[in-house]
Amino acid sequence: MRNKLYILILSSLFLPLTIQAQFVQKKYYESMVDSINLMTDFINSNSGDIERYAMNEVLKETIFNILTDDNSINFKLDSLKHISNITPSNKSFRLMTWLFKREDGNFESYGLIQTYNKRRKKYFVIPLEDVSTKLPSAEHLKLEGESWYGAVYYHFVETKINNKEYYTLIGWNGNTPFTQKKILDVLSFKANGMPVWGATIFKKHPHGRIYRLIFEYSTASSFFLNYDKQSYEVRTGKRDKKTRKPIYKSIKTDMIIFDRLGPLVEHMTNVYEYYVPETNVFDAFINDNGRWYYQEDVDARNPMPKRRQRRKETTPVRDKDFYKAP
Template sequence: MLKDILRTLSLTPILFLMFGKLNAQTLITPANLSQLNIAQDSLSTYSDSTVTVKDDIDRLAYNTMFVKKLVGALKTPHSFQFEFDSLANNLSFLKSPNQTFRIITWSLPFSDGSYKFYGTIQLATKDGSLKLIPLNDDTKNITDDNLITSQKNWFGARYYEIIPVTYPGKNPYYILLGWKGNDNKTSKKVIEVLSFDKDQAVFGKSVFEIKKKAANRNRIVFEYAKMNSMTLTFDKQVNMIVFDHLAPYENNMEGNAAYYVSDSSFDGYSISYPRLYFKENVELRNDASSLDELYSTPRKATTLFQKGKH
């Protein structure tokens, strides 16, 4: 008898989690789920074509059709619950931990080595109807990468990690780590901040400490030699964003990003409301790991310590 009671109690958390997951899935009816699966297959074909075709005009045409089909699929009731797993190679779907929105981003490569970024923010709705905030990549017209922007003049990137920053009584904001590409000489990565003002998306926030007594920055952009790989990741154990320190591999090329590479040292941003505090000389203490080449993150930050403080 006692064994049966203990067995039941041990299964309760598992059953609760399973029920919670199933309850979320049941918001999508079988008919709508079938519709989304069919749409996903079609979307995968168009998405792959935007990458494999060699002509830029054809690439844009396939992408235009892809966007129309994606919006059509998202109009399916409760599509917010559908993961679109088969699109993961070409698109990023990042859902906020509080399940209030997800941000969908992808890039379009061109033959000259440049990129254009596409994206949208899908908001969760009680009735399952579609509510989107389309993102317009306006990078070519942004002369100052420290500007606070909106969805209309987005500093485009393909985001691969989302980190919520919360504080009691304050509106949360979200840190996004993204790959930005650039041209045939350099690549870029970005630490972006997303917040919301009513139904408007706001990108950038004065939270990044650079130096003591210096003005904070609204976003952080890294630019480095295209042949180089760069780590930019979040370590939950120490609540810190960690990244390679970049330096020119030839001393006389200071300021020329095409010559900047990782110098085997690491810096970071410690996350603490209301700002992120810059930390120099943090060290990775784990083995390298192979991650998605698109993001060029061959090392995974798990255990960190500051040099001289251990």
């Protein structure tokens, strides 16, 4: 009884100090967010590349220093501008990505990931290197560590296969003055916390065995790719008694839904600056036990979501709205 009393007294003494420390930390991170927003405003201004590159280096160092503090994972940093900030429900990592638009109209991707080493019970930070321009067949390659297919992410979906967590990332890359890209990638982790980019959890897609999916299309167009509840039809195994045609039933479920892309004219196949979405034709990936199964011709007559963010950490879905690309 006496020991319990001592514990209660000590707790009452230290609780105000703990609350005060949390308040101080909160104010610190709020001030750092303000500083980062000033930096990204400058990076996205009309200043020259040299000055903006210099500011980008300061930005990378600032974010790195913030993320090296293990306690930073507990703060949402949800007032950031121009930077995607993703943290899952289990706080196992934080992924921050952004784009740099050069004076020549080409985009570069930057990012850092704060990840957790379960063995050492400690977070560590990895600056990411965009290797997208160096990969001959990016959809069919798995990447690890700092090597990453650059994108800024506006949504992610948590799934699990055999008790291993996978995070399906949905992102955008401004790419060049002629084409832009939407990327469907997968993030998982080794036991030591090292990130693995890409996974063969996309099934029955025409591209075969893929680790990620890359949609490249004209900068003059907008392409829809997001996680949403829509419908698709499956055969019931029965036939109409009069017409003998197969009877289908409609299933409504959450899915990753996207426009179907195609060239404006047939002879422009694989010339992606001429690729645009087909009118009201949607395909999707439907989740089944953590894996994504390709489904053609999804019935997207349900109200499509507004092309706005669903959660604080994500960014707008509409291509040019996100980065104010010209």
